[in-house]
Structures are given as C-alpha cells and as structure tokens.
Amino acid sequence: MGKNVKGGNKQVKAASSNTLLGNFDKLVKVLPLLFFVGLWAVLATYESAFLFRVNELSSFIFDDLFFENMMSKPAGLLYYVSSFLVQFFYYPALGAAIYVALLYLVYLLVIKVFDLSQNYRLLALVPVVALVASNMQLGYWIFYLKQPGYFYMALVATLLLLLALLLYKRLNEPLRIVFVIIWCVVGYPLFGAYALVSALVLGLYSLVTAVAGRKKLLMPLLTLLVAVVAVCAVPQVYYHFYTSVCSEYLYGAGLPVTQWASSYVAKVEHDTKSYWYNIYVYWVPFVVLMLSFVGLCVCMLFRARLREDSKAKYLVAASVVLYAVLFLWVYWYNDNNFRIENKQNKAMWECRWRDVADYAKDAQIPTRQVVMNKNIALFKLGVAGAEMFSYPDGSSDILAPMSVHLSQTGGKMTYYQYGKFNYSYRWCMEDAVEYGWRYEYLKHAARSMLLAGEYRLAQRYVDILKRTIFYRAWAKEIENYIKNPDLIEKTNEFAMPLQLFCYPDELSVDDSFVEAFLTKNFKYVPEGVTPLYLEVALTSAMIRKDQKAFWYIFERYLNECQPTKLPKNYQEALILFLNLDKGNTVSVGPAFVDKFVSKSVQRRLESFVAKTKNYKGMKEAEMAPYFKDYDDTYFYFYFFIRKIRTN
C-alpha cells in the first residue's frame, strides 16, 4: 500500500511534470505563431496607412538605369532587393504578409543555424523583434531617410547572414577561411556594412563551435582573425573603385549613418520631452540585432549545461516574452497625429474627402498637416465656411528629432490642391534630389505638370510610373488626360486645383514653410479670381486672424459671389470682427448684421463674451478648458488657439 502510495505520488509528480512540460512545449510552439499572426494583423490593419506611406515613399522601376544607380554604391543589391519588396506595401495586407513571412523565415533559420532545442526556440524571436523595432520606430523618418528600401534592408541582410551560416556550418575550417574572405569581397559591394558585420559573426561562430566542441582553437582563431582583417581591409580596397562613397562612410554603407548623427538634428528645439528626440535611440534595434547574434553564438557554449538545467528554459522563455513585449512597446512609434496624417494622405489619393475631414476629429492637438488636410477636404466638400473651425485645431509639436517641414511631408499635396503646381513640382524635384525619386513625388510631378499644361514634362513621369507594378494603371489614367486634355476640366478631382489656378505669375520663395507661404500668398487677391479662390483667401485671413485682410476680402466676396446666406464660420468671424472693430474702420447697420448673421450665432457670441467676464485675470491658455462648449466656433479659435507654428 505504502509502495503503491509512494509509487502513486511519483506517478502524480511525473504526470504533473509531464503536463507542465507538455504545456511548455505547446507554449513555445504556439507563442511564436501567435506573435507572427498577431504582428501581421496589427500591421495589416492598425498600421496599414503607415505601410502604404512607406511604399509611397519608395520606388522600384523596372529599368537598367535604376538598377545601375542602385549598384553604383556599396550595399547596392540590398537597396535593389529591398526596394523591390517594399512596393508590395501598396496593398498593406499583402505587404505585411510578405514581411511577416520573411521574419518567420528568419525565426526558422535562427533555430536551424544555432541548433536551438524545443525548450529554447523562443530565443529565435530576439533578432526578429529587433528587426521589427528597427522599422516600427521610424515615424517621421520615413520622409527623411535617404535609403531606398530601408524597411527590408536589415531583414534581407539577416536572412543572407543566416543562409551563409547554414552553408558555413557544413564547411571545414580551412574552407571557412576562404568562405569568410569571399563573403567579404563579394558581399561588401552587394550588402555593405551588413556583409562586414556578418563576416565577424561567421568568425565568431567558428570560435564558439570549436570551444563548445572542445576542438583545437588555432584554425577558428585564425578564421576570426581573417574575418577582422577582411572587414578592415576590403572596404578600403573598394574605396578606389567607387566614386559614390567617401572613406569616412565606408564602414557604414547600407546604414543611415549620415543621418542618425547628432549633427543632423543639432538645431532642433522641442517644447516637449520624449525619448524619440534622442537621435541615438534609433540605433538601439540595430545594436540589439547585432548583439542577438553574438548572444546566440555565445549561448552555444552553454548549451550542454542549459539542457541539464530544467529551470533555465522557463527563465529564458519568460525573458524573451518580456523583452519582446517591452521592446516593441517602447519602440513602436505610436504618435496619433502621425497616424492621422498617413490615413488622411491615403484617403486624399483615394478622394475620400469626408474621411479626410473625419480623421482630423481624432486628434487631440493636431499637427498643422492634419489641420491643412482637413481644410482641403472641407473645401472639396464645399463646407469649409461652415465647418472649418469646428475641428480640433492647433499646432502640436512633431514627435521627431529632426526638423520636420510640411514641404517634405504633405506640402506637395497641399500645394497641388491649392493650385500652386509649380511649387508642388518644385518640392518633388527638391526632395527627389535629397531622397531619390519616390512614387509619391512621381505622381505629384505628373499630376501638377498635367494641370499646369506642361504635358511633355508630365509624360516623362508617366513613362517612369508605367514601369512600375502598382502605379501603371494610375499612370495610364494620367496619360489619357495628356492625350485628351479636354477631359481635364470635366474631371471632378481636378476642379479645386484648377479653380485656384487663376492667379498671375509672380516670383516668390516659401523657405519650405508651406502654410505660412500659402496664407501669405492668399492675402493678395488678384482681380478676376474664382469664388473658390475668394473663399480660400477669406479663410486664410481668418486663420491669420488678420482683420484688415478679412474686411478687404469679405467685401470682394460679398460683391463677387453675392451670397444670400453666409456659412456659419464666416458669420462668426463677421460678428466677432465687427465687435472687435467697434465701428472704428467698418461701419454696417443692424440690417446688414441681421441679414448675414443668424440670431443663434449672435446669441452665441453674446454668451461667449459674457462667460469670459467670469474668468477675468486668467490667461487664454488657462481659460480655454472652460470654453470647450464653444470649440466649434471661430470665437474659440480666435481667442484660444494661439501660437500656430506654420511649418
């Protein structure tokens, strides 16, 4: 009986242990699958506008010259392949599926290359998480990175390293030395710095496998030494064959070394605090990626000991899960304004104007880009005068370490929609110089020059877009307009920019301040402009809170458009400015007021003024929270939306 009991306890313990082990086994199988499926779901839905923008800010042209340009610098093939892959984000779900599939391949290859047992396979997620973080940290960097295909570069390079390691494992020591040399010599022009780092990993791998296997260390040490020498020497040799890279950047080829340096962002001052303003933060995922491979190599030394220690597997699994959650939480750029801007941008290309305006409602304090996109949408919908000041307004600090200008982000679209085709085109050219031609620039250039009547120039960009996979159809649509210019005026999409393209030529500069330039430009209203032009000019005066300009344009608006009824925001501006003016410069009778300003708007201003008396002595910023019930009025904008930083 006692034996039975004892034996029974043993069975219970064994069963319990088996269950735990069984669950653990299941857990380490299921968790990675959950991670990859979950990652795909988040990317394909929550981040779909971001992924679409990543694609829009890249390009892949089926052309020899495009290939030659890429290959003219170290890491050329990596740029080329990565650019090819990025284009699939045109369909975010498809692009995310390819991206996640390749990440999963990295995961499987890490397990294979480093012989990770079932208990420790979660370790293979460490480089995967670093790769994801290297992309999801980007935010506004997507506009400023000078690396075509950045999104896939580290991932493709990691895959190549793992495939190299897979082959490398099968070689004996003398051949491994030859392999390392060939890897460096062939790999550097194709993969740049990634080839150099992976050569070091190969050398390290030889050493740790020899130590772990208690083999002689002479050859592995020699291999590592050769790797170090090759890494130092090969770029120096190649330097003399390249005219596209300076000696100072040789070892960083393929990495954003020229941009993620303190000098690049030295002049930017921020009102708020955030770790995203620290330029060195962006290197961390790359460092973690590199260290993960060093770590995986080092782990091989302790593998035998770890197998005996059953508790270690739980500790390792828990650590990896914690690392993945925390690292992605911290490194997932999650700025709401950035997300709204991207959603608006996609909707603007798809002419979903109501959506563009509605997205702006989700902003707490919007960036100027969000506000300007919303304004364009309201003009498109014909309700700007009624709704413009009933959305969240302001000018939020931009959550990025560098100086972000509208000209680089949404300026081209803004200029195009306001009929400033030369300026839209100009910024396509300027940015193409700095960041290379991107789909977004090509489309804006084609469309702007089409509406400017420069068909030969528009055709040039159409021809380039016709050499792409996903923009071919769009290019052919534009080409149809080039061939049949009569259709242009009949197309609803072109109505607003064409109606605003009614000004005489002048010489000007915008200094990359898009909104400031536009509001200043619309201050001067030439003769014979369209009603829409007058409305844009009127709202510009309202945004600038420029009463003098308002009165001048308002008078022209009344005379030239002869409205019977004013939209709500115009009524609010009219009654407010009349009150502020107190008859000093403008004199109108009560009949005029009653004709154009509804009783409800008049009462609202009265109650607004009455309420302000309750908060005498307070500054506007302190008063603002008490006036939220007026935040759909121009009064609120006029008094409480201060210090608009047009950029």
Add this chain to the structure above:
Amino acid sequence: MKKIFGYILLLQLLAIVACSPSLPKKSSAVDEKPAIYPQYADITVPCNIAPLVFRIEEAGNAFVTRFVAPEKELVIGGKEVKPSMNDWRELLAAANGSKVEVQVFVKNKKEWKSYAPFSITVSPDSIDSYISYRLIPPSYVAYEDLKICQRNLSTFEESVVYSNRLVPAEPEGQCINCHAYKNHKTDNMQFHVRQHLGGTVFVHNGEAKKLNLKTDSTISAGVYPSFNPKYDVVAYSVNNTGQVFHTRMSNKVEVQDKASDIIVYNPEKEIVSHVANRTDDLEVFPCWSADGKRLYYCSAHMERLDTSMAWESELVIRYREIKYDILSRSWNPETGEFGAVDTLFAASALGKSATFPRVSPCGRYMLFAMAEYGCFHIWHNDADLYVLDLETKDLKPLDKANSPFPESYHAWSSSGKWILFASRRDDTNYSRLYIAHMNDDGTAEKAFLLPQENAEYYDFFDCSYNVPEFMVEQVKISPHEFAEVVKGESFNVKYSENIK
C-alpha cells in the same frame, strides 16, 4: 565528335541567319519620315562620333532599319536601332564627307510600310575626343549627389572627374560647379566646391591645390571662370546669387545676382584684382579673346529705385528689366593694365539680354545666349544661341540648332568646327547635351543629342547636364586625388590693384 561540332556550328550559323534582319520584299511607301527618338534625322555628325542609337516611335510589331553609305550597307532589326561599334565605324568611314541614308520599315499587323528615308551627313571634321559636364538633378535649391564627368565621344565611356560623394558632406552638403580648362587641355583646369570644405580646386601645370579666392576686397570667391588661352591668368566673376521661383510660369526658376563683379587671378603670384566693379552694374560671365588680349563680359545696368525695400526684393519685382549687354576691355599682358570699357553688343537696346559669351578658337566668332531678360538663360524658354561675327558685327541666330526651349551653356570645340550646348527641348525640364556642326560662315547645322548606348537612356536619367566643355584629353588627376585636395587646407589668395 567532329560531326557533333559540325552540327553545333551549323546550328549557330542558322541561328545567326535566322536572327539577322532582312529587308521586307514588299512594302507600301509612306510619304513622311518616321518618328524616332532621339531626333537624328537630317543631322550632321563628326566622322568619329559614337553610334547614334535611336528608337522608332511608330506603332508596329516588326522593325527593320537600313543604313546606306557609299559601298556599305547596314541592316538592323528591332524598335531600338543599335548599330554595333564596328559596324558603325565602318559605316562612318564609308560615308566620310558624304551622307548615310537611313530608311525605316515598320510592319503593322501583316503589312510592311517603308517610311521616307532621312539622311545623316558625315562631316570629315572630327570632333574632340572628350567632353566633360556636371550632372545635377534640375533642382532649384537642394543638391545631394553631384558629379563632374568626362565622356569619350567616340564611345559611350563615361567616368567621374570628381564627385561630392567622395567627401563627408552631411548635413551641410557640398555643391560643385564651374569646371573649366585652358585651351581644352587638362593640365590647367579648375572647378569650385561650395559650402562644406569649400574652395576652388585649381590645377596649375598639372598640380592641384585648393584656393580661397575670396578676399576682403571682393564680394565672393570666384564663380564663372575663363582661362586666358595665351597667358597665365584666369578671369572670374564674383557673385552674390539668389534664386526665386515662378508661381506659374513654365520657366520655373529665376536666378539673380544681387551684386556681381569681374576679377582676374594670377596663379603665379596668387593674387586677384578687379576688372569691373561698378556699383550700379551687374558684371558677369567673363571670356577672353582668342589672342588673350581682350576680356569680354556681360553687364546689366540696374539702378536702385526704391530704397524702402531690400535690393534683392526690388530685383525680384523688376526681374524683367534686368538685361545684359556684352562689354569688353583690352588687356596689356606686359603691364597688366586694362583699357577702357567698350560695348560690343548692346542687347538691352533690342530689349534683350545677352549672356555667356564664348569666343571661337579662331577668334572670329562669338557665341552667346540671348533671351528677353536675366542672366541664367538655361531656365528661360525663349533663350536661343546667337553668333556675332567679331569682324563684321553681323549677328545671326543659330536657327537650325535652336529650339523653342532654353539653349545655353555652349562651348566651342578646339577646332571651332563643332559646338556643344545644353538644351531643355526634350521634355522642357531636364537639360541635355546637343552637338552642332559650325560652318565657316558662322551658321550651324541641325543639332543632335549626345548619343547614348540605349535609346531610352534619357527617359529615366534624372540629371541635367550643364556647363559642357570640350576636351582634347582626359583629366589626369583621379577623383580620389581631387577628394584629398578638397579635404585639405585652402590657400588664401591676396588682393592687388594690378594683376601683374
């Protein structure tokens, strides 16, 4: 075994025969010439030019092109007409001094059409072996990847003279411009680098160094250069330049000088001195006469009318009033003294603005660009090339070489038989290089686009060519050696009242 080799040989021969295009036996004649790009119909080319690769822009499913020269015929199949180097050389040799007739056949569905033939005249006047140019995206303010390249005109070989990528220029950037040579040779040459590590890279008798041509007495470092062909001095303009942008005109950019003067630099003594620096005049684009004893330059007289606004703002408003004449001053190489100012060509009197004078190597002709206003004609659609006969003062537009789009940045070959210039005629925005034969009477033949290895090259090439120059030899200093010079210290020149 021999049989197997025999069969392989036979198969190869059959494959070659099968691939060789043959002229259609029957075709219906079309009265007009075929649409091709680049436009190589009825042009004059030098006897040593690289193959003229073009594409046929007619709808069709099969294409054959026949080149006929005296005692030589060449038949090429395909939409892209790409003669091999050997075939092309033989063709040019056979047609040297006469013409190549080119006929295009296009098969549309089942019917062949034969288009009216066009001709290519092969001039026995050979062209200088090399040209160099700056490749720059036609941006307005930004610059990133700039290089000065040299190209062999008999082949498609292009190499870099200097690239700004060879120095670490982030975040400030580095602009490079104004490369120039003495007498089309490269032992005495120069180019400027601006902003980061700025200075003038000056090669004097084969040795390169970096100069700082800015002195306390001059408004800027040297800008537009002109090597004296006979004496060891270089003329420069010094400029305070800005850019403003058209809101809707297709010219797009207006480059203006707020101030500009002319200086000369003596490389032996490392000194500069003024040639022209009148307060109300904007002097620019110096150019020496062929004998080196006269300096031509452009000058626009602009007096300030409204002192309440900044001068540059006034210039922006009055941009159409800025009109440049061509002036000159004689120079005594013995004393270094300059003579009185002569007006060679008062373009402003015609309501025009003449810029960028270049005197032919024989000294008889002056080539310049003329448009309604301004100095930077490469952005002016109405800018055309003109030749002024310096003996008779006859002025002729180069009608056959000009287009409705900008022409500027022109240069003479060392023989004076060819000119090279930039034009935006292809797509209105990207300047491309055109070459035209110059006749003895100062007229030019129809210009042709610098040939490339592929007909579609320019469709996707996103750089403009500017400041093209002929060279009789390649630059001997490597790009990396130039980069070391750029990274090194600048040598400061001194100011002197007299250049000697």
